[in-house]
Amino acid sequence: MQPSAEIMKRVLLASSSPSLLERNHNLLKRRGVQILTVTTGREALEYHRDYPLDLILADIQLGDMAGDLLCAELRSRDTRSVPVVIICHDQPGDKARVAQSSADAMICRPIVPLQLMETVGRLLELEMVRRRRIDLELEVTVLNKEDGTEHSFISRDISSSGIRLEGECRLSSGSRIVCRFTLPCAYRIEVDGVVVRRVEAPEGRQQYGILFLDLPHASCCQIESLVAASAG
Numbered sequence: 001m002q003p004s005a006e007i008m009k010r011v012l013l014a015s016s017s018p019s020l021l022e023r024n025h026n027l028l029k030r031r032g033v034q035i036l037t038v039t040t041g042r043e044a045l046e047y048h049r050d051y052p053l054d055l056i057l058a059d060i061q062l063g064d065m066a067g068d069l070l071c072a073e074l075r076s077r078d079t080r081s082v083p084v085v086i087i088c089h090d091q092p093g094d095k096a097r098v099a100q101s102s103a104d105a106m107i108c109r110p111i112v113p114l115q116l117m118e119t120v121g122r123l124l125e126l127e128m129v130r131r132r133r134i135d136l137e138l139e140v141t142v143l144n145k146e147d148g149t150e151h152s153f154i155s156r157d158i159s160s161s162g163i164r165l166e167g168e169c170r171l172s173s174g175s176r177i178v179c180r181f182t183l184p185c186a187y188r189i190e191v192d193g194v195v196v197r198r199v200e201a202p203e204g205r206q207q208y209g210i211l212f213l214d215l216p217h218a219s220c221c222q223i224e225s226l227v228a229a230s231a232g
Contacts, residue, residue, distance in 0.1 A: 008034040009124045010052065014044040014070070015059035015087065020111070024057075027113055028120065041065035041073075048074060053082050055123055057107075060088035060098065068101040075102050083123040087111065092146070095174055106174040108194070114161060115211045118196055133159040134230040136184075140165055143178040145192075153208075155181065160223045162193065162211045171195050171208055179210060187222045191215050 011028060015021050016039050025035045036051070038044050040063045044056065056074065060067040067086045074084060083104040088094035090108040098106040105119050120126075138155040142165070153167035163179060171177065175195045182188050197209035215223075 008032060009054040009126065010034045010036065011055045011057060011120065011124075012036045012038065012044060012047050012053050013057045014038045014041065014062060014067075016040070016061065016063045017059065020059065020087075020109075024111065024116065027116065031117060031121075031126075033120070033124070033126075039063055041067075041070040044070055045073060045077075048077075048082065055120065056082055056084045057120075058084060058086055060086055060094055066097075068097050068103070071101050071103050085119060085123065090176065095172070098174070099172060105196075108174055108176075112194070112211070112213060115194060115196055115213075118161075118209075118211060122197065132227045133157050134227050136226075138181045138183070140179055140181040142167075142169075142171075143180070144171065145176045145178065156207065158223060159227060160212070160215065160220045162196070162209060164207060164209055166201050166205055166207045168205055170206060171198065173198055176213075177210070179212075183222055183226060185222065185226070187219075189219045189222070191219060 011033050013024060013035055021037045025037055028035050036047060042064055058067040058070050071084045085105045085107060086098045086103040087107050088098050104123060107116060107119055136155055136158050140153045140155050142151050142153055151169035153165040156164040156166055173195050177193050179193050180190045192213040193210040194213060195208050196211045199207045201207045
């Protein structure tokens with residue numbers, strides 16, 4: 001059951017791409033979020049001035065200004081601390097610009113719907129993706145696709161949508177990685193993923209929320225069976 005319009009979270013989506021606006025407007029609207037769309041940075045600033053917004057999703061390239069500059073302008077006049085997510089291309093230059101901005105999160109194009117919902121849900125404190133998750137400690141090898149380095153992590157929990165890792169290595173939000181690990185049933189999994197959240201863990205370690213990308217069906221079934229067995 002969707003919340004009433006009076007209590008729905010209000011999200012502003014700013015992009016000069018009609019297809020991006022339409023596709024993601026419909027996706028988020030189906031999750032019970034009120035979506036406003038604009039095509040320029042100026043319009044985004046006007047909406048921010050005139051309406052109470054709960055979240056702003058801004059493309060890195062708008063018709064009249066860059067998304068990171070829009071974020072800086074919003075911060076300079078924002079007394080309500082509205083979270084800002086910048087959508088950019090999966091390229092080092094774009095990602096560096098977002099990382100140096102004051103944005104709360106980054107989403108790379110092409111947009112993965114599950115990643116979008118997880119990011120928006122986390123910032124709005126809404127449960128937009130419901131996947132059962134179990135505590136599970138595994139050794140996980142992570143290949144950072146940006147620099148080709150490999151690092152060792154320990155998993156803390158897992159579901160068919162992603163895995164939470166802990167280790168000493170630092171990864172950037174939005175980084176594309178490859179996770180390799182073996183389930184207790186001796187089933188080996190290798191899957192692409194993206195870092196969707198990062199938090200400080202005790203003793204200077206880091207914890208990362210990893211969203212799986214294109215998890216093979218057989219691997220998904222193995223994880224779901226493990227989760228079901230643990231819950232049962």
